[in-house]
Amino acid sequence: MTTRRTGLREQKKQATREALRAAALRLALERGPDDVRVDDIAEAAGVSPRTYNNYFSSREHAIVAAVTGEREARVAAAVADRPAGVGLADAVIEAIVDQYTAPDESGRDALLLIITRPALREAFLETTAAIEHPLTDAIAERLGDDDPHTARVLAASVAAAVRVAIERWLHTTASSATISGLVVPSGSLPDLLRTTLAPLTPALDAAEQRALRRRPR
Amino acid sequence: MTTRRTGLREQKKQATREALRAAALRLALERGPDDVRVDDIAEAAGVSPRTYNNYFSSREHAIVAAVTGEREARVAAAVADRPAGVGLADAVIEAIVDQYTAPDESGRDALLLIITRPALREAFLETTAAIEHPLTDAIAERLGDDDPHTARVLAASVAAAVRVAIERWLHTTASSATISGLVVPSGSLPDLLRTTLAPLTPALDAAEQRALRRRPR
DNA sequence: GCAGAAAAGTGCGTGCACGCAAGTTTGCAT
DNA sequence: ATGCAAACTTGCGTGCACGCACTTTTCTGC
Incomplete structure (x- = not known):
């Protein structure tokens, strides 16, 4: 492997x-x-x-890259590892939340560095796009590769949503960090991810239902 | 205006x-x-x-930019212009299809130019990201601005899906163009857009239903 | 009208991305 | 073992993005 x-x-x-x-x-x-x-x-x-x-x-x-490591691969692996019983939406969302909460990036000061510098924030946001392809494979796996295109669209949408979540997170933490000095209230990131990804749940569910109907296990 | x-x-x-x-x-x-x-x-x-x-x-x-013009603004306007009766998903999808089918970009050879050169294809793909913000506003309008965040996520997802569609279109047309010489079978783009956007319909519908329930007109 | 502010355009310098055409190392098969 | 092919590294050159400081143009309030 x-x-x-x-x-x-x-x-x-x-x-x-x-x-x-x-x-x-x-x-x-x-x-x-x-x-x-x-x-x-x-x-x-x-x-x-x-x-x-x-x-x-x-x-x-x-x-x-030094801070994010190979997160995209870990996300895909985490999705694949969820037991077949849990719904697609849950599998995807929780896998992402896990990987973005890990041990807080094994370097708080590095994260702080990223948050402060505009150029780095930009690059950090771009990393969200990297999960698209691994995630496509992971989703296609769960949907049964009948229609890889659907998996692709869903993965791209999830990646876009993650981007939006982090954008918001950077926005809020940047403000509060400016005010309170050096505090990085990253505590809200998981919640932010969950609420931001929530609107996509219906799409993920629908795709899963279609797949089940086509290929009843 | x-x-x-x-x-x-x-x-x-x-x-x-x-x-x-x-x-x-x-x-x-x-x-x-x-x-x-x-x-x-x-x-x-x-x-x-x-x-x-x-x-x-x-x-x-x-x-x-010379070829795409201000497409992002036109898409947003087109969404806003659909009568209030039609569903959100239909409004969005058809607006996009319209704007990407227009008079075939008022310049076939320009499009051909873009299709052939990798650097230009890349730039062309990036233009899809530009519709995110105008589209966010248009969707928020239809959802009643209660929760602008949902609109944002949906718009980002739609933009991502459009990107995927065009990516596929470029892929297929590049191959066939290489074979057949100068033919640009752009005819399939509308279909491609519709099928690629289809998986997002449940998410758009769900958001619309939520909005209606919260704010019965 | 006129003075000061704001914004657009310009010149210059620096650091960087990237293509190309070697040179060097690794892998594989005989 | 040895030679060949593929992959990786490197030096060099070119074009470009972008920050900064300055000039010119346009806008606004008196």
Whole structure:
């Protein structure tokens, strides 16, 4: 199940990617994200600047990636892992809530960093799009791959809704963080995700019913 | 109803924007889009290169904008114009189909240009995101602005679905265009849009029912 | 009308993304 | 073992996005 297409090659690749991620985050935390050049990141990770952007298309992506990790894969796995008994909507929503609540990103200050800088917030929002394809597969699995297009649309919609939720979360926490100093009341994120995703429940349910009717197990 | 915030100022601004759009498209058609520098576009439109990207964030956006026009505004208006009797789902879906079928973009060759070049296809896909905010307003209007958040999520989902539809359309037409030469069988786009948007109908209906129950007219 | 404010356009400098064409490492099969 | 092919890295060059400070134009209140 490990994503190991080929041996040594892929290992080094992941190692480089991880080194870049770590270096980017470390430097950003040390100096503040505006005083980090991609040359610095590349040097710290021991690769050429040119190689750097074989991995990341922007400085911001590298930093954000260090915080978000491989969340998209984890979300898809979490959906697949829910017992077949629970409804599709529940499976999807709870999987997402779980993965976005984890151990609070194993780095509060990193999250704070992201929240404050506009460019990083932007990049952070963009990561929501990454769950679309893994989630498509996970949903298609549950619907029985008869109609992969429906799964795709649903996954895209869920991803869009997650984006909206995080947008709102960033909006509110940015305001309150400005006021209260350094408080990051991330406590409301799960609720925000649930309420934002709620309007999509009927669509998920309907698709599930259709699938059951077509392929009664 | 005209977006006229202030007089002469806004006019000149729109004129410049239009000049840039036109210049970008003309040059792209003349020389092929890869041989157009933004300096050329700026020069052709009579502004400095620096001014150019006060208007467009990339060369591709300028070209695509010339073809898509202000579609997002037209979609929102079309939704608002549907009689109050028709259901929300129908209003939204048909408005979108209409606006994406118009007179086939008043320029077949321009569309063909977009379809062939990867960078332009990318930019074209991104335009779907632009309908989110206007559409949010239009949907909120129909739902009675009690809960603007629901409207937002639905609009974002619809935009995502439209993106998926166009992605598929580009995919299929790119293949068939390669084979058959210059044929652009855009005929299937409306159908594609309808089937792709269909899975969202339950969500739109449910939101509408909730609104009706809360605010029986 | 006129003065001051606001906004649009401009010049310049910097950092970055990305294509291309080597060079180098890894994998695989003989 | 060894040679070949594919993948990854690298240097270099080009075009571009964007911040900043400044000029010019348009708007607003007196």
